[in-house]
Amino acid sequence: MQTSTSMRFVYSIGIWGLLLGAILCPTISQASHVRAGEITTKRISQTSLTYLITFTAYYDETPAGKQAANLAEPYTFCFGDGNTLSVKRSSRVYINSQTSSVNSYTAIHTYSGPGTYTIGITVPLRNRNTNNLPAPSDAIRFFVSTTILINAALLTNSTPIMLNPPLDSGRVGQKFCHNPAAFDADGDSLAYRLSVPQTSLTDDGCIGRAITGYQDPTRFSTSSESGGTPTFSINPITGELCWDAPGEAGQFNFAFIIEEWRNGVLIGEITRDMQIFIVDSPNKRPLLAPIPDLCVEAGTLIQQPVTATDPDGQRVIIAGFGGVFNVGQDGAPLAPGELIQPAYAQLINGGVAQAQPATVTFRWQTNCNQLRDAPYDVTFKVTDVPPNRIPTLTSFQTFRITLVGPAVKNLTTKAVTGPNGRAVQLNWDPYTCSPSQASNPTKLAVYRTEGCTPPNIGSCVTGVPAGYTKIAELPVSATTFTDTSTLKRGVSYGYLMVAIYPDINGGFNGGVSKASNLACLELPLLAPVITQVTVDSTHATRGQITVRWTRPLGLAPGDLPGPYQYRLQRATGLNGTDFTPIAAINTSLLASAPDTLFIDKGTSASALNTDANAYRYRLEFYYTLNGQLTRLDLTEPASSVRLTANPVNRQITLSWQANVPWSNDNKVHDVYRSRSGPNGPFNKIAELPVTSPGSYTFTDDGTDRFVADGNTSRSLSADSSYCYRVMTRGQYTDIQLARLGVLLNYSQISCASPSDTTKPCPPALSVEALDCAALSSEALCDQSSFTNKLSWQPTSSPSCDANLVGYRIYYGRYPTDSLTQISAVSVPTTRFEHSSLTTVAGCYYVTAVSRRGLESGPSNKVCVDACPSFLLPNVFTPNGDGKNDVFQPLKCPRFVEQVTFVVYNRWGAKVYESVGSSLSWDGRSSDGVELPTGLYYYQATVRYALLDRNAPPQVLKGWVQILREGISMK
Known part of the structure; x- marks a missing residue:
């Protein structure tokens, strides 16, 4: 503890003598020496799997346990790979008015390869009179373990450390809470769960087992502080362990496990076995005012007041625990940067007794080297200072601080000339928040979207929202970037930037900053805009398409020197890129001039086959510079609408698409049908709302869904051909271009006949069979060839095709055979004689065949048998x-x-x-x-x-x- 005339600072456990001296006076008889402990590890080599392993033990230093504590060495470290080492005590610090001590045992061990290893230590024995352990508790060995996962990806991983000692006091009938103030220097995520204190079979045992007869603390409660059912639980996120509420005085031990997670993978577990003291006293525990969690940009100075009160009006002491103080469990400062990068947090006026209500100030000047994905937890502990050696009581409050990278500041945009004739230049202030990591430096990322709607981003949200596309990644030193990708005239573009931080040890640092301000720019419309590509005529050699466009929006006559010229180009296919010039149109830019329309009929050398192809158009605009026509800009290409008609059973399915710079979604498209061929007349049969983006389909079953121009509903026949065309409605999505209104375009005509998969009904079959009982003894005498006579009748049904052309006869010698076709007859024949048989025995069925060549299912199967006879003389x-x-x-x-x-x-x-x-x-x-x-x-x-x-x-x-x-x- 450091003091000055203006402020006092406390970091960890230097005030234990004042806090716990009263409760650890020898009013409770104790013997042996182990109260609590845990094992922590830290990898200390970049080239080998070498770890520093520390066992921290808390010993009973009362007269009954001091002799055993003096002999507390050496102990056997079990490293989990089959190796062990006898280790002596490296340090011993007395706490709690000399009634307890914190002791360290350290070992360095190198593992041979990756794997999962459980490190364990046995200490004989625990201290005496632990109420919830089998008596005598000083005859039970103390065992704790820690499990670590070793692989190359974890680099210099270390387990979390617990900065709040595992010795606290509580009062009968009052809720007791403890927080270990666990901190992970690598920024890994921590989770907590309860466990059971363990022992082992030998003094140097490597395997732990739950203590038989251990009792859950709630067995020693009658009710909670509020009178309800008693509970004993641990918060899986903050690690706050609470017993609500102790029901009898005495000493209790319990254990919990801290899980260490990285990128969704469990990489380690550390067990703490701790001891608390419950007293029966009228003293009430002090209370800390709630502290809201905080999210700030790195570089922010945090000055958070922490206030405590005591129901009994006694003085209180407020202490703080957490990695942000860079102080170890013994209260001494650690090596610079061991837990976090400086500067370190301070607790101004902490660690001293104050009249209540007492207030201390948590002060931390954050910086960018402290950025990490996981939040920082700071645990505040308030202890009352009662008179007359009354045992002290404590309460805890956890304060969670999330550091986020600051946003790129003052992002601006301006239009410039680029390789494509248009570009956007971005500028911003120099970015100074760059964690020190030369081998993996911070970078800046640029994101873009169409439109300028400000994103709704929370104050503690990093990264960019959905709908933005990353277009560049730049060094952190950059302050400008020019977007030279293909940009549309008249479209507004929004830009956001974030910083991408290096990922150190797979968890510390990493991630991205908050998003910058939204910078927007609407590119000026100095070029025409295509508004129509509609098919007028469908033909293999004499097709015709009308193309329309606007005059250059935003450009008035005289803004640029004339004369002016449009040059129209055409490519074949929806996505064609083989653009060739088809027209050059001089213009004066006057609204009265009819120069924004062109009817493309093709040429004798290049016929327009609208029957087989879609066509794609784009338009160049030229002005005169130094007497030469000079291209100012080029429009976005737009294609004609391409319609496809596909036959299905008694229906025709239509689908259409267009590759255009406007959107045909969320509009009504019209479908037209002709029952008389491609020359019409065409009737509108449907107005189709397009609600799913890009889903332009319609199935015609013959129904006319638009009867204002006459009802043409009638079932579709597979014997007829039907022709269709569609009219699409579209509109530019950009606000400036949307005022051009709804754009109408017709597809080419596409014809098809529906298929018909309706089959005939199966016939009803009969076969003349031999009457064996009526045959005489000489019937069929000397006959070696036989004939079976078949006859059948057609059947009908509304679901069957009655247009028959013939029948097929199938035969199998045995009932188990697959019958094969032996003959076919044309209608109206309904009889067949199967001759030249060696026996009449056999099976038959018949099928019907429609005019479309579809075959019915089999008729009933008929089988006939022979009449055997064989007699011998004597x-x-x-x-x-x-x-x-x-x-x-x-x-x-x-x-x-x-x-x-x-x-x-x-x-x-x-x-x-x-x-x-x-x-x-x-x-x-x-x-x-x-x-x-x-x-x-x-x-x-x-x-x-x-x-x-x-x-x-x-x-x-x-x-x-x-x-x-x-x-x-x-």
Whole structure:
């Protein structure tokens, strides 16, 4: 603490003896030594993964714990990569009237490569009489850990540090709050969540585990300060931890975790295990007046009063914690720039007891080297000073300061001459807010938009709003820029600028400044403006387009020396760039002169094919300089409207487009149709409001939606051709040109016939089938070729096409086959005979075909089956007399596909076997030897040509008598 006759400054914890001495007097018996602690890290090398790791521990220095605190070394650092190191204490500072101390243990460790590492330390043991830990609490080891993510992108990353010590006091029945005043030197985002105090299994353990039997502080509450349900929570953004409210006196430990985030990625976690003291006292805690968050431009001097009161009328002490003071946890100043770049904040009159209401002043001269994305948090702590050794009480208030880069000042515009004949020059004051980073300097960015509507930008918003396009990036030393891109005459252009700051360590600095003032310029109209490109005639060789324009707006006769001349150029296509001169028109610039219109009919050498092409026009304006015609300016090109007609089912879809400098949006376009061909007459059938930008489409289903010129509604026929043209309405969007009014342009004529995808209805099919029950035994005898007779009837429906030209017949041998077309017939035929079949078994369907060649779906599927028959005799006489010499089926077999025939003698020996489509055995054995007279046994396995591909065969078993000598059968 520094003092002078005019002011006093306090930065961190130098006033602890006064603040906590009363509550830490040995009125509570304590033993052992660890009260609280955490681990922090900092990368200290740009070339290797070397880290400075610090364990900060708070020890009990009361008589009961002092002996253990004196022996508090060495401890084992577990680095999370399998390596450990025994580390001795490097510093010990007594606080709280010598009843506590803050102790530092430091180690330097180099990691072998990127990864996620959890650093842990075990300390035996905690101090005695912690109410919410299992008794005895001095038999429980103390363990804390910190997790870091190491990769190349994080560069010299360090974990946040907590500048407010983890030792505070509270009162029974009153809300208690603590803020760690965490600060991240890299500007990373911090988030907070509650945890549970941890222990480990051994005195040098590297793995922590939650203490079994730990009790949430609300277990020691009966109600909140206001009488409601007690709570114990931490604000995930500010880190303010509150217990509302303690219900009994004593010592309590709890833990919380600070998460470190960068660009949406979690890069580390640090755990703080802390201890508080709750007393039963009539003393009421002091209060800090609310402090609104602040957003200022870097370079602003902040002088914020901080006021506190005490309900008991006692004196109070106001202290401040935060990285902006550049002071460590022990209250001593850190190395210059360790936490932030100078100048550092001061708390004028802080750290001294004042009669209340007490006021201190937070003073900070900000600068551009302190710019960063994350806000700065400053935590103010007020402690009362009660008499007679009554324990002190505290309250906290967090003050959030957002620094933004100052805007570029005094941006102005003026029109100058550039390569395209027109340009805008920007000028501004020198920009001085440039963070010191020579390898990655600050830059200036220029943004542009059409129009001059002032953007609605909040006082703490950086960057430019939507609708602006970046057109240049310049060194920070620049003070002028000329926009030489293609600019439109008569259009107002608005410009904004921002500074782009270097990104140091992925989070500190970076971002952009506030936007500059809006600088606007309307380019003068010294050139004509095209107002019409309309198609008069649609033809492949004799097309015609009318082009109209204005006289040079803003230019009067005599402003420039004459004579004057317009030169009209034409290119082919909506986006054509092959501009060629087609007319030179002398003008006097007098309003009475008919010189702002040209009817383009093409030439014999260059016919105007409006049937196949759109055309694009632009106009040059010339004045006379030193006796020579000199071009002053060139208009924006404008094309004719190009219409496309696409057939769909019983409809025609129209779409059109134009490449013009005005807008055809938010206007009504007219659609015209002719049912008599391209020569008309044309009737307006629709007035189409265009509500979606660039969406110029219309589907004609035959309905006339505009009947003032006669109702021509009628369904569209695929047998007819329909012709269309559209008239667009448009208007310039610039205010100066909008007064030219609505611009009307016709497209070329486009014709099309609707398609018709309506199919015929499927026919109803029938097939004559065999009546197997009515067949005689000799029916179909000796017949090897069969015919199936099909007939069908057409069907109809309003949704079917009744204009038929024929039918297609499909056949499949088996029901599981894919049927294939076997024939086609023309209307009115409704019969078909399927002949030359080896069996009547099979399946059929028929389809109908329309005049447009569309085929209906299949008719009903009809399948027919065969009537099988196969009978055998039981005697034959193979004696060569020509009568009954072979064993074969009786009468006539029907639809036999295969016969497997096997013969056995009476001793069971196989003597003959054959396989074939028929059976004819001459009484010989399989090797051709005549078999003797006698009795033989056979088995005939017969497969038929049926509808079922897998139908089982018929198996015939029996005997047959062979008779040879002198016997014949008649």
